[in-house]
Amino acid sequence: MEKLKLKSIYSEFRPDLEYIERELNRSVHSDSPMLEGACLALIGSGGKRIRPVFTLLASKFGDYNPAVTAKAAVPLELIHMASLVHDDVIDDADLRRGERTVKSMYGNHAAMYVGDFLLGRSLEIIGELEDPEIHRVLSQTMIEICVGEIIQIEDKFATEQNLRDYLRRIKRKTALLIASSCELGGLVAGADPRTVRKLKRFGYYVGMSFQITDDLLDFTGSEKQLGKPAGGDLLSGNITLPAIIGLRDPGLRPQLLDALEGRMGTEEMAQLLDSMRDSEAIRESVRISDRYLEKALREAESLPDLPDRDSLIRIAKFIGKRKF
Template sequence: MGVVVELGKARKAVGSASALTTLVEEDMGRVNAIIIERARSHVDLIPELARHLIDSGGKRLRPMLTLASAKLCDYTGSGHVHLAASVEFMHTATLLHDDVVDESELRRGKKTARMLWGNEASVLVGDYLLGQAFKMMVDVGSLDALRILSNAAATIAEGEVMQLITANNTATTQDEYLAVINCKTAALFAAACEVGGTIADRPKSETAALRAYGRNLGLAFQLIDDALDYSGQQADLGKSIGDDFREGKITLPTVLSYRWGNEAERDFWRRTLQDGDIQDGDLEHAISLIERRGAGEATVERARDYGAIARDALAIFPDSDAKEAMLETVDFCVSRAY
């Protein structure tokens, strides 16, 4: 007998995006049931490790966007539920792989799977979840949906390689960084929304609009995370304040602070992010430099710009509860207080 993954109290409402949570509540119950079923295995380590990540309290935003997009397009079948579960498994697999590549020790305040079971187990369980995701896509029987999500999987992997190239490189440009998050984060947001319209067999103009909505929402979401990591206040980000700094990650606030700083400030960023020489008080100093140069504000402003584009993308759809929920989600992602 295999071990069963129990979601327990892991699923949390998406903050102030209450309209989205309410809109898809019933379908998300079905998605969670599928996740439990598909995470079964006679190899006990697989569901045990998967349960560790699921129980850490993710928001499930991406699968909820798949469900909402399908509702926006008046889809009446059941394929969107399986596609939403596929999207969540892809995201979970990505987190497992990310933590190995980034050598992360904590995720959402808990030890990462790699710290408990090792890098090899984390990578292989991530691969298992990806395999299950693609099996569910095949079960739905939509070649277009399979194409969209498989392309997203390849793009995410490309983003990981791009991030390796820019890792600890303080000379990274804005364009280079935005290209990384476009692949790593925005690609899955875009695909999650696009498949909702594709499964409903809507015209390309509408599926393209959903893709644009998801992509720009994903960029805004990631940039706000980047800014909040240096906000200087504790927040329920799904990570601790300063994680990016401690891991030497290059994000837009550090790119801008480095570019706009004086030579002494650039020396500080090279020592900490490039050389990995982080000393007591350095995080506080990093936060002060980002505040001094306005890099955090500039990052948030860029996120607002992407959020505005996401909102505009939905203009071709008639007013509905689904549209209102998706517009509210943009506001949540951009203005969330955590």
């Protein structure tokens, strides 16, 4: 049902999105069948295409040109895909969205090169755009993503981290790429600077809500919804917002520490997830996500009154309340 709802929203601009999808597939052509096959499998694995969709819609606030917009939208999705491939190596993950990861199919060494190939392709494509501001935004975003990923590694199993630590980490890890998707969409279409700034802020707030919702789903979602076992972040030492808040609760803290220290079997993990689902940690995390979503909606409502503004609002609302 959730996926059908997203498809319904996307149907309003399907021809434009299909053009970007074709360009995305074309971008990963390689003389290596294994490399191209791995990339095509990633593309076909059921991603939400949030970043290229936001680039597409943001470009409608300027002089929209599908071919030009694709030169920003495709690289942004390739960067996102590369980060997922590298994440799966770091996390030793065999499944993503219910499908085998590149790492599980081809091994760590090949997976790292697949990620590097995707990053190289992204730079090659966006290099066809001449505006230096576009290149500055993209390069700065890539730097911040790398910093965010390193900080996440440094913060693994760090039980005393606080809300500020978490928010800074997800800003770099997730929100900035979504913000840049909106910003670059406006820039490539020559939208006025005030509108571009609003689009960027909208993307940032949506991105924060998006990642918090992702982290909530790791506790509240089912394996079928997630395409992987629930609680995986916690077991791998990735302490997300619900866990940070839960660790303050004397009733939850011992269970969370047992999970982090590898002292928890399948049955105990199921009990912990049940306890978390009915906890203030989940409710407070939802409230924080909702506050970011409300800020995003206010930014969207202040944009020029175009049909595409309504699409941005509908997608933002979906993102904040999704179940997968």
